[in-house]
Amino acid sequence: MADASSVTNAPARGRFSSRSGFILAAAGSAIGLGNIWGFPTQAAQNGGGAFLLIYLAMVFVLAYPMLVAELTIGRLSQQNPISALRNLASGPQTRRIATVGGALGVCALSLILSFYAIVAGWLVAYMLAPVCQLLGLEELAGWFTGFSSSRNLAMMLVIMLLTILVVRDGVSSGIERWSKRLMPTLLVLLVVLAVYILNQPGAMTGLRMYLQPDFQQISPDLFVNAMGQAFFSLSLGVTGMMVYGSYLAKQENLPATAAMVAGLDTLVAFIAGLLIIPAMFVAQQNGVTIYAADGSLLSSDTLVFTVLPAMFDTMGSAGPFLAIGFFALLTIAAITSTISMLESPVNMACEQFQQPRRKMSWLAGGLITLVSATVVLNFEALFGLVITATTVYAQPLLGMLYALLLMWVLKRDRLLNELKQGFPELETSLFWKIWPWYVKFICPLMILLVFIH
Numbered sequence: 001m002a003d004a005s006s007v008t009n010a011p012a013r014g015r016f017s018s019r020s021g022f023i024l025a026a027a028g029s030a031i032g033l034g035n036i037w038g039f040p041t042q043a044a045q046n047g048g049g050a051f052l053l054i055y056l057a058m059v060f061v062l063a064y065p066m067l068v069a070e071l072t073i074g075r076l077s078q079q080n081p082i083s084a085l086r087n088l089a090s091g092p093q094t095r096r097i098a099t100v101g102g103a104l105g106v107c108a109l110s111l112i113l114s115f116y117a118i119v120a121g122w123l124v125a126y127m128l129a130p131v132c133q134l135l136g137l138e139e140l141a142g143w144f145t146g147f148s149s150s151r152n153l154a155m156m157l158v159i160m161l162l163t164i165l166v167v168r169d170g171v172s173s174g175i176e177r178w179s180k181r182l183m184p185t186l187l188v189l190l191v192v193l194a195v196y197i198l199n200q201p202g203a204m205t206g207l208r209m210y211l212q213p214d215f216q217q218i219s220p221d222l223f224v225n226a227m228g229q230a231f232f233s234l235s236l237g238v239t240g241m242m243v244y245g246s247y248l249a250k251q252e253n254l255p256a257t258a259a260m261v262a263g264l265d266t267l268v269a270f271i272a273g274l275l276i277i278p279a280m281f282v283a284q285q286n287g288v289t290i291y292a293a294d295g296s297l298l299s300s301d302t303l304v305f306t307v308l309p310a311m312f313d314t315m316g317s318a319g320p321f322l323a324i325g326f327f328a329l330l331t332i333a334a335i336t337s338t339i340s341m342l343e344s345p346v347n348m349a350c351e352q353f354q355q356p357r358r359k360m361s362w363l364a365g366g367l368i369t370l371v372s373a374t375v376v377l378n379f380e381a382l383f384g385l386v387i388t389a390t391t392v393y394a395q396p397l398l399g400m401l402y403a404l405l406l407m408w409v410l411k412r413d414r415l416l417n418e419l420k421q422g423f424p425e426l427e428t429s430l431f432w433k434i435w436p437w438y439v440k441f442i443c444p445l446m447i448l449l450v451f452i453h
Contacts, residue, residue, distance in 0.1 A: 014171025014357075015247050021176035022252070023260050024183045026244045028336030030234045030265040031186070033119065036333050037304055039269040040276030042229050045297045047217025048209040052273065054223055058230035059266050062446050065439050066236050066399060068258045069406050074245025075254065076410075076418050080348040081105055081239035084246060085402070088410045098409075101401045105239035106348050108394035110364075112238065113341035114372040115386050117163070120334035121155025126305065127327035130312075130320035145309075152376045157369065163338040164365035167346055168358050171247050175339055182332050189329040190268065194275040196322070202285025206278035227446060232391060234265055237399030240340045243347050253422040255431050276303075283311035304330065342368070400447045407440035 016022040043051045077087035082102035089095040125144040132141035143151060166174045197203055235241055248257070280290045280303075288310045291297060308326065312319040342365055349360040375382045406415070415436070420426045 015249065016176050017172045018176075019252060019257065021172070021180060022244065022248055023257065023264065025175050025179040025340070026241065026261045027264040027268075028179045028183050029240050029244060029340030030261065030337075031183075031268045032235075032333050032337035033116075033330065034229070034233045035265065035269040036190070036272040036276070036330055039229060039233065040273045041297070041303055042225055043210060043273055044277055044280060046222050046225055047214045048277070049211050049213035050215060050217045051222060051226055052210065052270075053213055054218070054226040055230055055269075056266065058223075058227045059233075059262060062227055062443060063230040063234045063236065064258065064262045065435060066231070066403060066443055066447075067234050067241060067262055068255055068435065069403050069439050069443075070236060070239075070241040070399075071245035071248065071254055071258055072415070072418060073402060073406055074242040075248050075250070076414075078246045080246070080351040081242050081344060082348060082352060084242060085405060088405045090409060090411075094405070094409050097401075098405055101398060101405070102239065102348075104394070105237070105242075105398050105402075106345050108390050108398065109238040109240055109341050109344050110368050111371070111386055112390045113163075113338060113368050114375055115383060115390075116334065116338060116341065117156045117159045117368075117372050118152055118376060118383070120159045120331065120338060121152060121157075122305065123327050123330045123334055124158055125151060125155050126309065127324055127331055130323040134320050149376055149379070152379070153373060156372050156376060159335065159338060160365055160369045160372065162335060163342050164361050166335075166339050167342045167365070168361035170357060175343060178339070179336060182336050186329060186332045186336070187268070189325055189332070190271050190275065193322070193325055193329065194271055194278075197275055197279045197282060200278075200282045200285075202281045202283075203278035205285075206281035207274070209281075210273050210277045224449065227449070228396075231399065231447070232395060233269065234262060235337070235340065237395035237397075237402070238390075239344045242402075243344045244340065246347075250421045254419055255423060255426075255435075257422075276308075279308060279311060283307050283314075286311060286314035288314070396447045400444045403439050403443050403447075407436060412436065 016025065039055070043055075045051075073084050073088065074081075077084045079087065080102075082099055085098035085102040086095050089098045129141045129144040132138070132144065166178050168174065169177075198207065231237070245254075248254075284290050288307055290307055297303075304326075309323060312323040312326070315322060342361070345364040345368070346357065346360050349355060349364055350357050353360075375386060416427060416432070419432075423429070426432050
């Protein structure tokens with residue numbers, strides 16, 4: 001691999017053209033199935049409003065400080081993750097650790113994309129199925145909703161192709177331009193669907209469960225689940241946010257910008273709860289069973305493919321259109337995340353090997369597609385294994401490593417000077433009095449708790 005000092009000969013780096021472009025792109029990276037699928041499911045399983053309160057607290061005390069840390073690492077050197085982490089190190093041993101940590105982060109993110117593209121493909125299939133039904137193509141609709149290797153492979157290829165085409169066009173012309181289109185569309189769809197569902201019979205029961213905390217449900221497991229959801233929701237620990245931070249202009253206020261990203265991500269998760277949880281009780285009102293006799297949520301892992309389609313089927317002529325809108329919403333959320341997942345290996349390949357973006361987009365995207373195809377063809381053996389290895393083990397451990405490198409290896413004056421570029425009064429602010437020691441000591445301990453659990 002080329003040394004960090006040699007990447008100056010690489011093709012010119014892209015950059016976000018505006019703060020709003022960065023916020024929408026970074027929020028798009030964070031906003032995905034974890035927000036619109038994972039968060040409402042976790043809330044429904046863990047006491048509704050009680051989980052919501054603890055989740056909001058965990059975003060503030062864990063996810064936001066770590067988001068600032070990862071964005072800072074990226075902007076400090078404005079290089080790819082491997083070079084950015086090496087830039088923090090002061091000696092040969094820490095440089096080797098940083099190099100390995102950066103490479104592992106890029107590999108972990110690539111593996112996450114390999115299974116995420118499969119799930120995103122399912123969403124495309126379920127979006128197309130009601131279209132086929134409206135056109136009278138029942139056999140094709142059945143193929144889209146049936147589980148098969150051919151369906152999984154074809155839909156995954158659609159997602160990977162769309163992702164490669166966006167990333168290929170660069171930061172401002174590809175990622176930023178499409179984020180500015182997709183994110184507002186996602187928000188509008190989310191709000192429209194939530195308003196519609198909240199006006200259906202049974203929705204108020206779900207709304208009360210979601211917003212009224214049941215403090216008897218609070219337990220150590222609930223804290224750990226909320227902490228993990230907050231951490232994974234913001235795509236921390238696998239270099240994605242680090243890369244986006246490297247494209248951020250020096251004059252931007254990093255703490256404030258990170259707060260906007262975290263706030264938008266949390267807002268989408270909250271509104272998704274207003275849609276999904278009431279929708280579950282609308283389905284129950286329409287005869288769909290959502291809870292087992294012991295009170296546990298049925299089909300929690302496949303909620304959006306079982307309970308909600310069953311609800312749409314009970315809603316008459318409006319059902320197919322609601323299904324199309326709902327799965328279009330999930331597809332957009334998934335694609336804004338797959339774009340950021342592919343960007344990290346493409347960025348690393350371009351700078352470490354000094355190759356053009358278009359070539360590296362097709363090469364990196366093609367290799368990940370091959371891995372994803374291997375998972376599809378060996379689904380039972382590999383799908384769960386890849387998810388566990390990346391999201392349960394790699395993300396928290398790598399996130400902890402990045403925090404330790406930033407706070408224990410990088411000189412404090414250098415960190416202060418970097419953050420002051422967009423926040424001149426930082427040194428006297430409450431943020432600077434709390435954030436450095438908090439990320440240095442508290443965040444690694446909390447991440448370690450998630451990992452142990």
